[in-house]
Amino acid sequence: MLKSLTVSNFRVFKDPVTINFSKVRDYKFNQMCIKNNLINKAILYGRNATGKSNLGYALLDIRTMVLPISTPLGDESGFLHANAAEAAAVFEYSFIINGHEIQYRYEKTSFREIKFERLMLDNVELYHFDFERQQGDFTAFLHYDELKHLNISDEWDNETSILRYILANAKLKELMILKEWSSFVEGMAMLRPLDGGMRFQGPKIFSHGITKSIIEKKQVHELVRFLSEMEVDIPLKDDLKPDGESGLYFDFQRPLDFVKNASSGTKALTAMFAMLSNLDRITFLYIDEMDANLHFSLAEKIVNTLKSQENCQLIISTHNTDLMSNRIMRPDCYFILTPEYVVSCANATARELREGHNLEKLYQSGEFDEAVST
Numbered sequence: 001m002l003k004s005l006t007v008s009n010f011r012v013f014k015d016p017v018t019i020n021f022s023k024v025r026d027y028k029f030n031q032m033c034i035k036n037n038l039i040n041k042a043i044l045y046g047r048n049a050t051g052k053s054n055l056g057y058a059l060l061d062i063r064t065m066v067l068p069i070s071t072p073l074g075d076e077s078g079f080l081h082a083n084a085a086e087a088a089a090v091f092e093y094s095f096i097i098n099g100h101e102i103q104y105r106y107e108k109t110s111f112r113e114i115k116f117e118r119l120m121l122d123n124v125e126l127y128h129f130d131f132e133r134q135q136g137d138f139t140a141f142l143h144y145d146e147l148k149h150l151n152i153s154d155e156w157d158n159e160t161s162i163l164r165y166i167l168a169n170a171k172l173k174e175l176m177i178l179k180e181w182s183s184f185v186e187g188m189a190m191l192r193p194l195d196g197g198m199r200f201q202g203p204k205i206f207s208h209g210i211t212k213s214i215i216e217k218k219q220v221h222e223l224v225r226f227l228s229e230m231e232v233d234i235p236l237k238d239d240l241k242p243d244g245e246s247g248l249y250f251d252f253q254r255p256l257d258f259v260k261n262a263s264s265g266t267k268a269l270t271a272m273f274a275m276l277s278n279l280d281r282i283t284f285l286y287i288d289e290m291d292a293n294l295h296f297s298l299a300e301k302i303v304n305t306l307k308s309q310e311n312c313q314l315i316i317s318t319h320n321t322d323l324m325s326n327r328i329m330r331p332d333c334y335f336i337l338t339p340e341y342v343v344s345c346a347n348a349t350a351r352e353l354r355e356g357h358n359l360e361k362l363y364q365s366g367e368f369d370e371a372v373s374t
Contacts, residue, residue: 001021001038001096002021002059002094002095004093005091005094007055008086010061010080010089010090011057011074012054014339016090017051018341019342021313022037023332023346024037024038027355029326030330030333033307035313036096038313039333040313041314042315042334043303043316043318043335044335044336045319045336045363046317046337046338050337052317053074053289053317056073057072057074057190058091059286059315061108062091063188065117066161066164066182072111073190088108088116089109090105091104092105095181095184097184098177098180100122100177101121102119102120102181104118104163105117105118106118114159116128116130117129117131117161117163119163121175121178124140125140127140127162129152129156131158136162138152146172147170147175150165152165163178184283184284186203186283187202187281189201189202189203189286190286191286191288192289193292193293198268198271202282203281205275206274210270210271211270214273215246215247215248216246219273220237223236223273226269226273230298230302231295231298232266232269234266235250235252236248236251237251241257264293265293265294265295268294276309285306285313285314286317287315287316290317296320296322299318299322299323307329315335324345325358325360326355326356326359331345331346336348336368348368349362349367
């Protein structure tokens with residue numbers, strides 16, 4: 001699981017901003033939101049332009065260091081903070097994987113170009129490397145037979161991380177924890193609004209598109225049932241398009257192409273259904289503006305459905321304060337984001353928050369505007 005991320009000089013975040021999932025309080029309610037003493041389910045609030053989408057991009061940037069990803073999550077031209085003097089964005093992640101802590105820091109001057117990289121396992125450095133100076137320390141490799149043969153003495157490509165090289169060229173046994181960690185990173189995903197629907201970025205679950213994936217898995221009837229549970233009653237069927245490809249249609253007397261005619265909300269729910277059907281392949285999910293295209297009455301249903309998925313660490317960003325309730329989560333699982341800090345409601349006030357408190361009213365009254373402890 002992800003324990004924390006600190007990011008700086010990246011998009012809207014000029015100075016270091018940390019989101020920490022290890023600051024768990026001793027609340028006795030909604031304990032399903034906590035796993036292995038880390039926050040496993042969280043909801044993020046922030047004013048417009050405070051960086052909710054950018055935080056999602058930062059959380060998933062680590063995938064570019066593990067996988068050969070060519071397409072950035074957001075606009076590549078805005079990778080670095082426009083007013084920062086530093087020439088690189090800095091990412092510092094901490095993960096807890098099977099009882100081990102992995103700390104991974106890297107700096108990048110652009111989406112693709114790496115400036116510096118360091119990996120630590122249980123507070124012991126495995127390596128560090130400066131890509132500009134072509135200098136590093138790999139003496140710890142001598143302690144592992146599976147790493148001794150690796151050759152990193154030649155001039156190194158600054159678009160290929162040392163980590164990716166290790167994962168591709170070492171038969172890891174003693175350091176199998178790195179494989180397990182990389183599997184977690186590969187399973188990290190983001191779902192965000194785009195062009196009236198939702199865009200999924202993460203593991204290759206929908207290689208042919210969301211609707212085609214639903215058709216191939218023969219899930220059209222399940223989709224209809226899910227939409228009905230979400231108060232959207234529409235008939236659907238799969239059929240052949242004029243080009244011979246399978247397509248999803250509204251099952252009316254004159255069938256209508258689903259993708260071309262579905263509302264933004266229906267497309268968003270369809271993406272949510274497809275994602276829920278594949279959560280066994282997703283380890284960490286950031287849903288940006290989850291209810292941007294949804295009626296407020298559906299939001300709690302969606303959150304409760306997602307909350308029940310124990311094996312997927314989840315963060316949802318939203319403006320819907322109806323969801324800020326101890327009935328749904330707990331004060332240490334609601335985060336407030338500004339360009340300067342991220343803090344949970346539990347740490348954003350000197351007040352001792354209890355189950356009976358109305359978090360929504362406290363938030364709207366400004367109770368959490370001044371962070372006490374970030």
